[in-house]
Amino acid sequence: MTDIERNNRIDEYLIGAMPEDEKAAFEKELREDETLRGEVEAQRTIAEAVQTAHLKNMLADVEADLQRKRILRRVITWTSSAAASIVIILSGYSIRQSNAIKAIGDMCFTELTLPVSRDGNSLDSLLTLAFSQIAVNEYSAAASALVEARLMIEDGLRVPAADEESRYRHALLRRHLYEVDWLEAISLMKQGRDRKARRLLNSIADSQSPYSEKAREILIR
Template identity: 30%
Template sequence: MEEKIDNYILGRLSAEQTQAFEELMANDEVLRGEVALRREMITAVQLSAADAMLRKLRAAHVAEQAEEREAEAAKEAEEAFAEQQRRAAAERRRRRAFTWGFATVALAACFVVGLFVHLDYQQSYTAYGNSLQLSTLALRGEEVLSNDIIEAIEAEEYERAHILIAQAREMTFDTSRLAESTAEEVEYEREIYAHEQALVEWLEAVTLMREGRWLKARRQLKAIANTDSPYREEAERALSN
């Protein structure tokens, strides 16, 4: 039960699980007390561990990321920090419990928690991306570019994957080679091309998730979820986890 309470507090339950848990709390005063206590404990642990996590984040960037990735990770941390600032400001207005004399301390705490949120999202998106099976997405044909992208992702050659994705996006539907084809054959080839392009967009989202670039991954997933892409449901599932 403690694990379920933690997942509820950290927002890791699905919408259905969250609703069921809240219905259970509504009828269980003891459970509500446990949730409140666990929330306080988690907050205390996050704040005490944040400094160590900050050092770990810096070391990981120096050891594993190139200069461009370090700059991007810093930008993501700043955005997470900005989001925490907005939440802190809304909370102060609602509770009226803080005074301007504590503003500097509150913002510093938000920065530390923001870094924790960044790490949590980064780990969650990376784990979900790594759990996806890509071999079943390979299309038939030796010259299908998306198959090369899948191969690069599985080999953790993410830079090469991004290069191949950019090349795939530049490809246009060539009707000249179908001059002697029937209308039905042309339409069939057009559908294959559209599916290939949709797959490329999904593979970019998977690449970003596996890299831990969660802000860009989330933007890409939202873009896919708002279209009629055959990978729309996959994107929606990724966003809900």
């Protein structure tokens, strides 16, 4: 029997893979052969040492994995807390901005006078309706009236200004368009819609509107 075959038999015996009949014969040899007993004990010691080292490595890997999970949980907890804090801060800021723009919208509305609705003038009627709806916080109805008024104005401005009378009508329509913009801006401010209101206020501030200076004052607050 070669050394390799002998070692293989010892391995089979130690791991319990040896058939029962061979095992009985092998154990008989162990009782009779002191050298074989020494080899078996040596390989058993080596196997146990390897197994112990492997177990230690496994335990170390498990501990490292648990540590990573603990760190990850801490990071997630911290991130969640930080995110919640940011949301609270931003929410508070947003609420303050909303309340501030509402107050400005209320103030601007009190400075307006009710548009004069001339008999038979649909555009004047729409502006009067929008003003009245904003006064009672019916913003959807006001928005509908302003959209209709804007469309009417745009249609009128498409007509060529060929003479003095038509140029005068164009000037009136542009003035009404400025009024539509301002009423819409006030409506947005009164609703606390800060971003949309500021976009429109920027447009008004850059125009020839009689409300441009007022819009600039609001934007720098």
